[in-house]
Amino acid sequence: MNCQVMNTSSPSPSSSSSSRNPIPNSPLLLRRTVCYSLSHKTDRCSGVQIGGCHKTLHLPRNCCVARWSDAKRPLRYPPQASLVASESKGVSSIPIVGEEKIGVLLLNLGGPETLDDVQPFLFNLFADPDIIRLPRLFRFLQKPLAQFISVLRAPKSKEGYASIGGGSPLRKITDAQAEELRKSLWAKNVPAKVYVGMRYWHPFTEEAIEQIKKDGITKLVVLPLYPQFSISTSGSSLRLLESIFREDEYLVNMEHTVIPSWYQREGYIKSMADLTEKELQTFDNPEKVVIFFSAHGVPLAYVEEAGDPYKAEMEECVDLIMEELEKRKITNPYTLAYQSRVGPVEWLKPYTDETIIDLGRKGVKSLLAVPISFVSEHIETLEEIDVEYKELALKSGIEKWGRVPALGCEQTFISDLADAVIESLPYVGAMAVSNLEARQVSHIGGLFFLGIHGLIVAKVSCQ
Numbered sequence: 293m294n295c296q297v298m299n300t301s302s303p304s305p306s307s308s309s310s311s312r313n314p315i316p317n318s319p320l321l322l323r324r325t326v327c328y329s330l331s332h333k334t335d336r337c338s339g340v341q342i343g344g345c346h347k348t349l350h351l352p353r354n355c356c357v358a359r360w361s362d363a364k365r366p367l368r369y370p371p372q373a374s375l376v377a378s379e380s381k382g383v384s385s386i387p388i389v390g391e392e393k394i395g396v397l398l399l400n401l402g403g404p405e406t407l408d409d410v411q412p413f414l415f416n417l418f419a420d421p422d423i424i425r426l427p428r429l430f431r432f433l434q435k436p437l438a439q440f441i442s443v444l445r446a447p448k449s450k451e452g453y454a455s456i457g458g459g460s461p462l463r464k465i466t467d468a469q470a471e472e473l474r475k476s477l478w479a480k481n482v483p484a485k486v487y488v489g490m491r492y493w494h495p496f497t498e499e500a501i502e503q504i505k506k507d508g509i510t511k512l513v514v515l516p517l518y519p520q521f522s523i524s525t526s527g528s529s530l531r532l533l534e535s536i537f538r539e540d541e542y543l544v545n546m547e548h549t550v551i552p553s554w555y556q557r558e559g560y561i562k563s564m565a566d567l568t569e570k571e572l573q574t575f576d577n578p579e580k581v582v583i584f585f586s587a588h589g590v591p592l593a594y595v596e597e598a599g600d601p602y603k604a605e606m607e608e609c610v611d612l613i614m615e616e617l618e619k620r621k622i623t624n625p626y627t628l629a630y631q632s633r634v635g636p637v638e639w640l641k642p643y644t645d646e647t648i649i650d651l652g653r654k655g656v657k658s659l660l661a662v663p664i665s666f667v668s669e670h671i672e673t674l675e676e677i678d679v680e681y682k683e684l685a686l687k688s689g690i691e692k693w694g695r696v697p698a699l700g701c702e703q704t705f706i707s708d709l710a711d712a713v714i715e716s717l718p719y720v721g722a723m724a725v726s727n728l729e730a731r732q733v734s735h736i737g738g739l740f741f742l743g744i745h746g747l748i749v750a751k752v753s754c755q
């Protein structure tokens with residue numbers, strides 16, 4: 293087993309928010325330091341110890357975690373391996389690099405494809421202990437509770453899905469992203485096969501894993517399609533993967549790298565800034581538009597009690613996009629709020645609906661909504677933002693409403709995801725043509741070895 297450990301301590305991103313223009317008296321985004329610096333590592337591959345947090349982790353030997361926070365660190369390339377495609381560059385051929393067969397597993401939430409799927413989809417979601425977190429003693433209630441809540445919520449959910457065409461577009465879009473990512477990897481001389489594994493609907497993660505085994509993949513890059521990490525999204529999918537891996541001899545011995553979050557990547561930030569800049573031009577007075585970042589919420593206890601880094605990552609992400617816009621002389625006022633709350637508990641604040649009303653009251657006339665936690669269109673962009681929040685905004689005195697589209701298959705974004713994959717493959721990274729090489733930046737993504745569970749614990753315990 294070849295292991296490599298790099299110091300990935302993550303410096304706070306430089307910023308200049310003082311010169312920007314957050315909205316007065318509204319929830320502002322001035323925080324810029326993110327914790328979970330998994331920074332002091334011992335250089336061992338088996339039972340890796342990670343200090344710097346208040347917990348020590350003992351982790352399996354064949355899993356790496358790639359972080360993207362320190363793009364200026366010296367590059368350490370392991371010995372080069374030659375890239376050989378197994379067959380012609382066809383979709384169906386299984387990629388081989390040297391002796392390796394490379395796979396990329398994209399993780400996403402999944403969505404009901406028909407209205408009949410809605411209730412069973414909701415059951416799967418609410419049966420997840422990372423979505424409804426019950427005390428250990430009450431875990432036996434998880435499934436009955438999931439059944440009860442899913443039946444209760446189904447009519448409202450169905451109405452939403454009916455209004456966007458009778459089902460979620462998430463599968464189609466994720467499949468298209470997978471195909472574009474595959475093409476981009478091949479174009480960069482990394483012949484990899486790309487799989488999609490959904491958490492709550494088809495194609496389930498278990499199905500993707502079966503295919504990965506059938507294909508004899510030897511190196512796997514796990515890439516959640518959530519830019520920011522949350523216990524409820526990437527965390528849940530990684531926890532599931534961990535349990536699947538633990539019980540399977542093939543998987544236990546397969547090298548795999550996890551990319552836990554990637555909101556700091558230049559390509560992602562640039563793509564978000566590009567789309568925002570373009571949409572601002574559709575307003576009569578672009579400089580007067582309030583840029584309204586709307587992220588999916590999580591219950592407050594996730595952040596305050598369980599240590600979910602989601603809020604910190606979201607705030608840093610917004611800062612990075614605004615910094616990029618500022619470089620382009622775009623210094624609009626902006627704010628961040630959280631949408632899509634479910635149930636009676638308190639969620640991350642400020643809430644999107646309350647913030648819209650507040651902005652209307654303060655005399656804001658033009659608003660550009662930027663969906664920030666999603667990379668695909670789905671019910672929360674197409675229905676909640678485009679219909680519900682737009683209607684609320686217009687009622688609240690906002691006259692001009694715009695919305696930045698989700699990234700989907702946007703080219704810079706997909707190419708950057710491909711680079712993220714390449715940089716997480718040490719033996720491929722040396723040979724592949726990623727933008728990183730073109731920029732002559734010394735960095736392979738900061739690899740360190742960590743188990744998936746360790747990752748979740750580490751992410752959470754370092755808050």
Ligand SMILES: C=CC1=C(C)c2cc3[nH]c(cc4nc(cc5[nH]c(cc1n2)c(C)c5CCC(=O)O)C(CCC(=O)O)=C4C)c(C)c3C=C
Binds near residue numbers: 417589634
């Ligand atoms: C960053 C993204 C997301 C976070 C964080 C998240 C947390 C979270 N969600 C629920 C409850 C529901 N989510 C639903 C759908 C849904 N959620 C996300 C993303 C995040 N969820 C996506 C991409 C989707 C799929 C949309 C689609 O097109 O199908 C739903 C179902 C829809 C509805 O009825 O509103 C529920 C319910 C909780 C409780 C939670 C954090 C604990």
Ligand SMILES: [Fe+2]
Binds near residue numbers: 588632
């Ligand atoms: Fe959700």
